[in-house]
Amino acid sequence: MNRPIWLGLGFAPLVALAAVATGCDYSSREPDVVSPGTFSPGRGPMPGTGRNTAAASPREAADRAAILDSSIELIRNSVLHPGGDNFGRATQQLNQYFEGTPGPSYRLESDARDFLAEQLPPEMLRDLESPMWSPRGDARHLEDCMLYSSVAGRIGGTGDDLERARRVFDWMVEQVQLVPAGWLGSRQLPQVPARPYDVLLRGMATESEGFWSERAWLFMELCRQLNIDVGLLTYTRGNVLKPRIQAGPGADQADSQQVIPWVCAALVDDKAYLFDARLGMAIPGPGGRGVATLADALADPSILERMDLPGQHSYGTSRASLISSPTKIGVLMDSSQGFFSPKMKLLQGELVGKNRTVLYRNPAQQRDHFAKVLGDRLGEVRLWSTPLQVEQELFRNPQFVDSTKQSLTFFSSDYPLIYARIKQLRGDLEGALGEYISFRLIKDVPLVSERNKAKSPQAQAGGRQEPIRTIPAEVQKGLDLYATHYMGLAQLERNNLGSARDMFEQVLTMAAEPDPTQPFYVAFRWGADANLGRVYEGLGDAPLAIRHYARANRSDPSWQRHGNLLRARDLVWRRPFAPGAGRPAAATVNAAAR
Template identity: 25%
Template sequence: MPSFVTKRPVLVAALGLLAVAVVSLASCSEGRSDRRRSRTLTTSANDGGVYLRSVAATLNDLAGNVDLELQPAQPILTASSSSDGNEVLAVCIENPNNPDGSYSYLLAQSGNANFYSLDVQPGDVVRYYVNLDEETAERGIEQRTALELRVRRLDSRDPENALIIEGGLDSPATVPQRIEIWRYSDKRMDAIRSALNRYVTLRRPPSGWEPAPDLGALQQVVERANQWIRTEKAADDTWQPEPLLTELPLDLRNAKGVTQAIAGENLRDGSFAEWEGRLLAQAVWLRDIAQWSRGSATSDADVAAALFDWTVRNVQLDSPELKELTVLHPWQALIYGHGTAEHRAWVFVELARQARIDAVVLKTGAAPGDLPPRLLVATVVDDQLQLFDPELGLPIPGKARATGTLAEAAEDDSLLRQLDVSDELKYPVTAEQLKQVEVYLVATPLQLSRRSALLEGALEGEDFVKLAVDLRPLAEKLVKPAQVKEVKLWPVPFQSIADEQTIGIELRRRAAAEFAPFAERPLLWKARVLHFQGHKDVRAEERSDPLAAPREGHLDALKLYQIPSVRPPNTELVKLELDKRTVYSAAKSAAGYWLGLLSYDRDNYDVAVNWLGDLTLDQARQGRWSNGARYNLARTHEALGNLEEAAKLLGADPADAPQRHGNLVRARRLTEAAAAKAETAK
């Protein structure tokens, strides 16, 4: 019977147990099978279903595929690197050359350790598989867990097979047990810094440069998706590229990056590019958000209103001159939590798409004076275009509903005048401008490709996600309204690809700085992904498993946003070097702000007030999140019934706040509602 060994109490907290196990079966019944694994194992390696299931499983567990190791352990000595290819078995006894009563002499009695030849160094970790797990032993399984011990030095008399560990054990371990030597390195951090520096200095790669914590998982998704596509039958000869592509501006079609993306052969027969894995993940984020952010809404009109409201609250509005700062795609607006009116419009259209609601971008007719045409978004509900203004953060008022239609607003200018604040601050759209609007259909080259259509068509049930777009039916529907002058393809997604190829070094430097907190604080990235994921019921294939549990994304996100590695105390931040303090402080303030947003979505309004007010807005009145915190704090007070306080906050917007106009409109409405409430209470 092997001996049981424990560390001295003073070292237990520092060393702990590493749950790495060696299992030998003494006698046990066959364990419960994993349905997904068994199904995969019984499928031929040439069956494309293996690859498809791998793609679906990874995309549906993006949070579970986040690499959290910034200093991963690298194996120095294992069975494969021993001198004879066998396990290294060692005892831990008193040093025979210097007996001092401590059991710190680790001797590889198997004689195959090669400590010196493998350059084992002080500080390396010895995993000593000496402890027997009593719980598993009771079930007839001999499972050993490893103590983690630190190398103090090699034994000068036998450096290949003997070393001294720090501290020592309480008692000798005289029965040889397996050991491994591991070393923690900074390779992950070095790789992150190298990737960011390569992008900043060389713009390489122009797309997908971000060293995200889930990058490895998405690379596997792309690889497996392409393997699956190769198992499918040849393309249908009737497949044709989207005709509207030919109507994009010529200079945009000829732009670097765009030309290849929209080439017929790429759209028809191309494989997923490595950077397109992020766009597949983006679709999953949007699908999940669309599922939970609708709340109790059931009709398309109410769902669209809920999705627009979520977009406004969660994508803090940037000034138009900052449009090229860091955000070029919806996933960036989501993960960073900010963007321009164009980015809000794009996010909203994609959320609506995942909810099976058609949505488009509109541009009004010519505006008076030097004002540019106004950008609006619209959902197609009951053959009517329901209008929203992403810059105001408000729907266009209707005659009988909170959200009006294009036909209503084009006929009745008084609906638009409800959005005026004063003679000096009028809403810059008239009914006349809405009589001839341009409608823009939103799609990326990837969404217009055959590969996306194939993959979407193969995903079913809980795995389904909208990946492809067929614009022709929607285009035909949209030419019918009298107010529609022309239907076009929105150039912004294509311009984003072109901009990635030409973005200057200063903007690349800012983009890298904004991404750094997610790369260096991977738990922040995981918290964001869980935030997007929300609650998910037990998967259908696992419902017969009594141990299966739903995934509580929001609860897990709340925990991760608050852990010390994401929100370290200020007393720790001030001790850090400037570059690291800047990154960690940015992560901390963002996590606090997002805690407020998530608390609001969970109807925990008192908690939201604390995070958005005391811990965000009051900490930095002119900080990165001040505009979003002020707006969302007002929305929280509105939800609590504190209408006057909400109106006061909205009215306190600085003159240069991008959403000031819309906030003043909302403040006026709340003031009127508070007065009516007070009058009723008399």
């Protein structure tokens, strides 16, 4: 039987969680107030809910469609209109929309309940089955999923699922720079794990030893929108008792040294394809081609041996270590609660067209999918505690909230960066570039609140007397670097390689060599070098690509350095008659790194 996940989180189960404001503003901790509308469960099915559609008149169907569209738009636009009650109004409308839905529709399916009951306390299960839509967790889940859906649908595109997963993974690696654990902290507040929505905004993530895997979590969420199941594979070293899996920094070290979180496995056509979010690359298949499956790695020692950098750094995981794992291959699944809620299943069935979004996944069916694919190599399939911990800490722990806000300093609603970044993530690249240009490298940019005041009727009538407040110079310096880097990413996504190169070169000029005494945003220097490697590889200039890959993370202790050096080495191997090819590949890479 699975050990209850909440026993490993270090805090008691929470029933009443505090509210979080819209967008990336986590300042509100007031009790959640639900606007119920005229909701009264159990009266009978509401026309148009998929159970009694024929009974709905055209007027009723149109009214209900308008209610649903309005609620979705309120949530989608909440981040662009901070300070309002978008979440409250949206959930009131959702309560109205589902008014009269039979009570049994809100019950967990029996297999899902059995699986979750082994790991979650009864209070959490009751909360999942609540018929009431709340601004607290439900609207947040919708907002998150709509952003993930926008990214995954645009980047994944069409084609077979493996290719779509590869596109999403590669985009994520380009967009989200790895930083060492603690990099986004300060003397006053430590860095804490972040949810994927915030990772996308800030373009920085941590993949540390243990279970702090922000890019892995983001990959799970993006692939979910493609209906691809992804889990974090683990194995154990030595003969150990059944481990306690605990999330994030501060995890029990005895367990962490034995339970090894390894790579993401994406299930496609009954095969588990391996993507290493730490290295920022898929594990190459036999002969260095395609993406390796778990079966490949278990059958052929060279698959994982190829991931070593002889004389520099060992990959650490081998075929032998996987086969000798006393607990076989474990799987950690996303524990974000919204995906288990029957309410989300009901709403998912109602969303069509541009609003179509994956909101729900039966966890027992996901477990069974992993069992089918991994077969007799499968150990335990359980919920990954990190997502649940992050969600709950954001609603209960003021210091955790403050640490999260600290990493999002430049995404205040009073600065223009967040509005441009949201446009970029939603695919409006032209609009985002225009927004970045409007404030990048410009002095005395007014605060957004000041711009809004200037548009008010009183200001237009000449009633404003006080001076206009502008963005502080130190903040503007950070915004300039963010905007320059994000403009490079936008051009990279558009495949405008020359423009992308120019912007990333500017990042190298603007950002000092990263070290703990510098502002955390200088880490974009590492990302710019790595993306310049991709640019020059796309332009067919292998020597310059090797140079940038090899030097990208000279001062970065994260696993991304290992991945970049593997890319450089593979380019050397592909060009055996290029200058310097007479030396071993590792020596060539070392020379480039210097």
